[in-house]
Every structure is written in C-alpha cells, then in structure tokens.
Amino acid sequence: MFEILTTEQMYEADRKTIEAGTTGDALMENAGAAVVAEIVSRWTPSSVTVLCGPGNNGSDGFVIARLLRHAGWSVRLGLLCDADKLTGDAALNAGRWDGAVERLSPALLVGADLIVDCLFGAGLARSIEGELAELVCAVNACGVPVIAVDVPSGVDGNSGEVRGVSIKADVTVTFCRPKPGHHLLPGRILCGQVVVRDIGITNQTIRDIRPSLMRNEPGIWLAGIHWPSVDGHKYHRGHLLVVGGASMTGAGRLVARAARRAGAGLLTVVADPSALPVYAVDSPGIMTAPIASLDDLLKDCRHNALVIGPGFGVGDETCSRIIPLLHYCRCTVLDADALTSFAEQPSTLFFAIQGPTVLTPHEGEFARLFPDIEGDKLSRARAAAKRSGATVLIKGGDTVIAAPDGRAAINAIEAPWLATAGSGDVLAGIIGGLMAQGMEMFDAACMGVWLHARAGADLGPGLIAEDIPEHLPVLLGELWHALPK
Numbered sequence: 052m053f054e055i056l057t058t059e060q061m062y063e064a065d066r067k068t069i070e071a072g073t074t075g076d077a078l079m080e081n082a083g084a085a086v087v088a089e090i091v092s093r094w095t096p097s098s099v100t101v102l103c104g105p106g107n108n109g110s111d112g113f114v115i116a117r118l119l120r121h122a123g124w125s126v127r128l129g130l131l132c133d134a135d136k137l138t139g140d141a142a143l144n145a146g147r148w149d150g151a152v153e154r155l156s157p158a159l160l161v162g163a164d165l166i167v168d169c170l171f172g173a174g175l176a177r178s179i180e181g182e183l184a185e186l187v188c189a190v191n192a193c194g195v196p197v198i199a200v201d202v203p204s205g206v207d208g209n210s211g212e213v214r215g216v217s218i219k220a221d222v223t224v225t226f227c228r229p230k231p232g233h234h235l236l237p238g239r240i241l242c243g244q245v246v247v248r249d250i251g252i253t254n255q256t257i258r259d260i261r262p263s264l265m266r267n268e269p270g271i272w273l274a275g276i277h278w279p280s281v282d283g284h285k286y287h288r289g290h291l292l293v294v295g296g297a298s299m300t301g302a303g304r305l306v307a308r309a310a311r312r313a314g315a316g317l318l319t320v321v322a323d324p325s326a327l328p329v330y331a332v333d334s335p336g337i338m339t340a341p342i343a344s345l346d347d348l349l350k351d352c353r354h355n356a357l358v359i360g361p362g363f364g365v366g367d368e369t370c371s372r373i374i375p376l377l378h379y380c381r382c383t384v385l386d387a388d389a390l391t392s393f394a395e396q397p398s399t400l401f402f403a404i405q406g407p408t409v410l411t412p413h414e415g416e417f418a419r420l421f422p423d424i425e426g427d428k429l430s431r432a433r434a435a436a437k438r439s440g441a442t443v444l445i446k447g448g449d450t451v452i453a454a455p456d457g458r459a460a461i462n463a464i465e466a467p468w469l470a471t472a473g474s475g476d477v478l479a480g481i482i483g484g485l486m487a488q489g490m491e492m493f494d495a496a497c498m499g500v501w502l503h504a505r506a507g508a509d510l511g512p513g514l515i516a517e518d519i520p521e522h523l524p525v526l527l528g529e530l531w532h533a534l535p536k
C-alpha cells in the first residue's frame with residue numbers, strides 16, 4: 052500500500068467502485084463514518100462546527116454532522132451555498148440532516164471546541180478568495196483544533212501548493228490512499244497528522260489504475276537490493292570511482308565514506324595528485340589514483356560506477372572533464388558542481404547521458420540546470436527526468452525522485468536535521484555505493500533517500516554529516532534481518 056493517487060486517479064477509483072456495485076452514497080457514508088471514528092478516538096463529545104462547501108467534500112460534512120449529533124455532540128453546520136443549490140449525493144445528505152443550516156461566517160466559530168473542514172477536497176478548482184478567504188484566516192487564528200476532510204481546504208491535492216489561502220489542520224483524514232499534496236510541501240505541514248482510512252475501495256481497483264507514484268518505503272525497492280552472497284567476493288560488490296576535489300577534499304571524503312558503508316566492494320578516489328595523500332590518510336580502506344588516469348580506469352569495465360561533483364569545482368573545465376566520462380555508460384551520480392557547471396549548456400549534458408545516471412540537485416541547482424521547467428516539485432522532477440534521461444532527485448524536506456520511464460516517489464520521513472553541510476555529499480555517496488553493487492538507478496536513488504532520511508530522523512538533534520554513514524550499518528541490518536530467511 053505504497054501508492055499515492057492523484058486526485059484524478061482517486062475519482063477513477065470512486066467511479067470503478069461505483070460501477071462494481073457500491074453506491075456513491077455508501078462510499079460517502081463510509082468516508083463520513085471514517086472521519087467520525089477518528090474524531091471520537093481523539094476528542095470527547097463537545098461543541099463542533101462543520102464547515103461545508105458546495106460539492107462532495109461538503110456532502111461528507113453533512114454525513115459527519117449527522118453522525119456526530121447521534122453520538123451526542125452539539126453540532127453547528129455552515130454551508131457555502133444555499134442548500135437548495137446542492138445536487139446529487141450532497142443534496143441527499145443535506146436532506147438527511149435535521150439540524151439548522153447556517154450561512155458560512157466567522158460567527159460559526161464562536162464557542163466551538165472542534166472545527167471540521169469540509170469546504171473543498173479534490174474538487175478545489177481555483178483560489179480561495181474574498182469572504183471565504185477571510186473565514187479560512189479566522190479558522191486558522193481562532194486556536195480551535197481543526198480536522199480536515201480529505202485535504203485542508205486550499206491545499207491542491209496534486210501539488211501540495213496553496214491556492215489563495217489554506218486551512219491549517221491538526222489532523223487530516225483522507226480516503227483509500229494519500230494524495231501527492233499530503234506529502235509535498237507546504238501541503239504536508241498544513242495537513243498536520245495525516246490519517247488514511249479505507250472506505251471500501253479494493254486493492255485490486257487501485258492496482259488496475261496502475262499508479263506510478265509511491266511513498267518512498269522499503270517495499271518499493273527492497274527486492275532490488277543486491278545483498279552479498281555467501282560465495283561472493285568484493286569484486287561482486289562493484290568498484291566505485293569517486294572523483295574528488297583538489298582542494299575541497301571534505302566533500303569527496305564524505306562521498307567515499309558513505310559509499311563504502313552502503314556496501315561498495317572497492318572504492319578508488321581519483322583526484323589531483325597533490326590531494327591524494329589527504330584522501331589516503333583519511334581512509335585506509337580506499338585506493339587512490341591520479342585524475343589523469345581516470346579515462347584509463349573507466350576503460351576497465353570492473354570500474355562500474357562513478358560519483359562526480361561534490362567539491363570538484365564549477366566551470367568549463369568540469370564540463371569538459373565530465374562529458375567524455377559519460378561515454379563509458381557507467382552507473383553515474385552527478386551532484387553539486389557537476390550540475391552547476393552545466394548551467395550554460397544543459398543540453399550538452401543531457402545529450403551525453405546514456406548510461407544509468409542519477410542527478411541529485413537541490414532546488415537552486417535544479418533551477419540552474421532546468422531553468423524553463425516550472426510547476427510543482429513532482430511535475431518538475433518528472434519533466435527533468437524525461438528530458439535528461441536520468442533519474443532526477445530534487446532534494447528538500449519533501450525529496451522527490453523521478454525516473455525517465457515515469458515512476459516517481461516522494462520521501463515521507465521527516466528529518467529536518469539533515470539540513471547541514473555535507474549531508475548532500477553523503478546522499479550522493481550512498482546512491483553511488485548502491486549502484487556500484489548493481490542496484491537499478493531509480494531503486495538506488497529511492498533507497499539512498501530512505502537511508503539518508505531514516506538516519507536523519509534516528510540521529511536527530513546534533514547530527515553532522517559524518518554521523519550519517521556510521522548509522523548505515525544499523526539501517527542496513529534492519530532491512531537485512533527483516534528479509535524472509
């Protein structure tokens with residue numbers, strides 16, 4: 052159950068379920084009941100205000116109001132439009148509500164102990180403006196807990212972006228599967244705690260829709276890990292080349308440490324001869340080679356993977372160094388300076404990418420490399436992957452990974468502690484180490500992001516980049532021991 056559904060796919064799932072015999076009314080009753088179950092598990096009966104919009108999100112609100120009243124709550128309900136303008140299931144559920152239907156206004160908030168936000172869900176079609184925007188701001192300012200139905204009103208379910216203004220919820224109950232907006236910023240923050248509830252849509256229905264977006268959990272890449280075999284040796288675990296900087300050696304050293312902890316069998320740091328002693332002294336387990344030998348090293352197919360960029364320096368020289376390397380089609384991670392260097396000639400880079408390649412930009416690097424690609428993070432990552440032919444991973448609190456074939460994943464682990472110098476170098480190293488062992492590029496990028504995020508979440512305050520590789524044995528051990536033996 053790692054799938055994330057777009058709002059269009061959710062409508063499709065509803066439609067298929069209704070076609071298979073469940074009524075829309077039943078789905079809505081299940082949705083309302085699921086929200087009520089969540090409410091009664093968290094709050095004792097008191098005064099609740101339900102804010103309803105004109106569509107089916109508002110219809111959920113009528114169900115919730117009715118069920119809460121039956122459960123002994125004192126319920127006030129406000130509706131955005133006239134009740135006689137409602138149609139379909141919304142009209143049906145409004146007819147079943149025997150309480151007053153008030154006009155939406157901030158007066159509805161007075162005396163409320165809980166607010167249920169059923170203004171807009173998947174059908175949010177434009178910005179929230181005018182008096183409605185004022186009401187949303189009043190809800191956010193009143194200090195009363197808010198539970199949002201499906202998404203906080205104002206959050207775009209597909210992008211996580213705010214259209215005008217948005218409710219800030221404490222809890223969001225959504226149905227069947229999460230939507231991108233529950234994971235992408237700022238939606239993720241505005242949702243508060245996200246609870247996903249079943250409303251009677253089968254797993255087979257979801258499989259039939261073939262969602263290509265996943266939450267980045269081990270289940271999506273676990274089977275793709277190349278664990279060492281009992282009769283294996285280090286050459287079976289790949290030989291990674293890390294191209295290190297001549298003066299900024301810290302970045303390359305972090306890459307190397309992380310890649311080895313991720314399991315790369317052998318690792319050679321290739322750098323300017325003047326810097327090689329620094330790399331060699333740092334880690335007795337690595338090999339070093341002068342940068343002039345890089346081309347010859349890549350001619351030997353045992354050197355199957357390459358990380359280049361961290362600490363390497365920005366400029367045309369970096370571009371001319373990288374392009375010939377890409378012709379060897381080794382598993383490649385391009386990060387940091389390797390991305391920025393191509394700001395003036397991105398198509399030269401994309402043309403040269405032919406082997407399995409992962410690009411790991413943060414937002415600034417992404418904007419330099421793909422200046423014309425706009426929109427939400429997920430759409431941008433997908434467009435960039437398609438254009439470059441590489442797996443593109445846009446870093447941040449809501450890291451998105453997209454493959455050229457359309458697969459995509461969003462990181463769901465909160466780890467703000469990762470915002471520290473060198474953390475990105477470690478991520479590039481982990482991914483390089485996994486690819487060196489033969490892991491497919493999208494899986495390696497996803498697993499790298501997961502290991503990195505879990506390390507950040509586990510280690511917490513005080514984390515520095517050097518800590519992350521040292522935590523990998525714990526996480527890899529967890530994955531290894533969870534395998535069926």
Ligand SMILES: NC(=O)C1=CN([C@@H]2O[C@H](COP(=O)(O)OP(=O)(O)OC[C@H]3O[C@@H](n4cnc5c(N)ncnc54)[C@H](O)[C@@H]3O)[C@@H](O)[C@H]2O)[C@@H](O)CC1
Pocket residue numbers: 065075078079082083104105106107108109111170171172173174175176177178179180200201202226250
């Ligand atoms: N069978 C179903 O379709 C089910 C639907 N469910 C609920 O239905 C929701 C989707 O319902 P709808 O498709 O009716 O969409 P919504 O109820 O989210 O909103 C659609 C309505 O809002 C209006 N609107 C959109 N943006 C506006 C804005 N900025 N200002 C003012 N008016 C605006 C539209 O004109 C339309 O009348 C889901 O989020 C979920 O809560 C659930 O009950 C599960 C079953």
Ligand SMILES: [K+]
Pocket residue numbers: 108168169170171172199200201202203204
């Ligand atoms: K809502």
